Amino acid sequence: DTAVSQTPKYLVTQMGNDKSIxxxxxxxxxxxxxxxxxxxxxxxxMFSYNNKELIINxxxxxRFSPKSPDKAHLNLHINSLELGDSAVYFCASSHRTSxxxxxFGPGTRLTVL
Amino acid sequence: xxxxTQPDIHITVSxxxxxxxxxxxxxxxxxxxxxxxxxxxxxxxxxxxxxSGDTLVQxxxxxxxxxxxxxxxxxxRKPSVHWSDAAEYFCAVGPYSGGGADGLxxxxxxxxxxxx
Numbered sequence: 270d271t272a273v274s275q276t277p278k279y280l281v282t283q284m285g286n287d288k289s290i291x292x293x294x295x296x297x298x299x300x301x302x303x304x305x306x307x308x309x310x311x312x313x314x315m316f317s318y319n320n321k322e323l324i325i326n327x328x329x330x331x332r333f334s335p336k337s338p339d340k341a342h343l344n345l346h347i348n349s350l351e352l353g354d355s356a357v358y359f360c361a362s363s364h365r366t367s368x369x370x371x372x373f374g375p376g377t378r379l380t381v382l
Numbered sequence: 383x384x385x386x387t388q389p390d391i392h393i394t395v396s397x398x399x400x401x402x403x404x405x406x407x408x409x410x411x412x413x414x415x416x417x418x419x420x421x422x423x424x425x426x427x428x429x430x431x432x433x434s435g436d437t438l439v440q441x442x443x444x445x446x447x448x449x450x451x452x453x454x455x456x457x458x459r460k461p462s463v464h465w466s467d468a469a470e471y472f473c474a475v476g477p478y479s480g481g482g483a484d485g486l487x488x489x490x491x492x493x494x495x496x497x498x
Contacts, residue, residue, distance in 0.1 A: 314484075361426075
């Protein structure tokens with residue numbers, strides 16, 4: 270069984286479009302995250318959600334908006350895509366009392382043309 | 383602010399040789415420390431973690447790491463590498479409180495190359 274899943278695995282789109290990436294976890298975790306991995310493989314936290322509340326929001330453009338319909342899902346919606354948004358986006362989840370051990374999804378490679 | 387430094391961008395090791403990947407962190411309290419591995423085109427897999435207690439921690443795939451508070455280090459080791467260990471390795475630090483709501487801070491990664 271897949272613990273943290275993301276769809277789609279690859280996403281190619283034009284500048285200016287709006288797109289969403291979906292994430293689901295079946296681990297019963299109460300906190301979910303989105304990370305961005307750039308072309309140099311540097312990973313940086315974008316958002317975390319705990320009990321449907323946004324806990325942190327690093328310096329991410331407001332074109333990016335996380336949406337959590339329930340504890341098992343945290344989707345990432347991106348408006349007006351730009352070339353610089355091209356990256357691999359990883360979803361992760363953890364249980365709040367587990368010392369922040371996070372389980373990662375397989376990633377979504379976004380390419381903006 | 384917390385930070386993680388992995389001073390080696392690339393490391394090349396012969397198959398069967400020992401391995402040590404370096405990680406130094408900057409954090410205001412006792413951190414939670416992690417090593418993750420990323421194979422090409424794959425997600426991140428947790429190798430091992432340190433929360434407290436014994437400073438030498440064992441992980442999966444024969445890896446171990448040692449937490450040294452005096453040196454602010456958490457180096458990853460393996461006595462004998464296999465060709466399948468070729469991957470990107472990331473050291474990460476998390477918040478002390480264990481509240482779990484904050485994201486991990488990652489180092490920039492070390493690319494491990496295994497030569498025959």
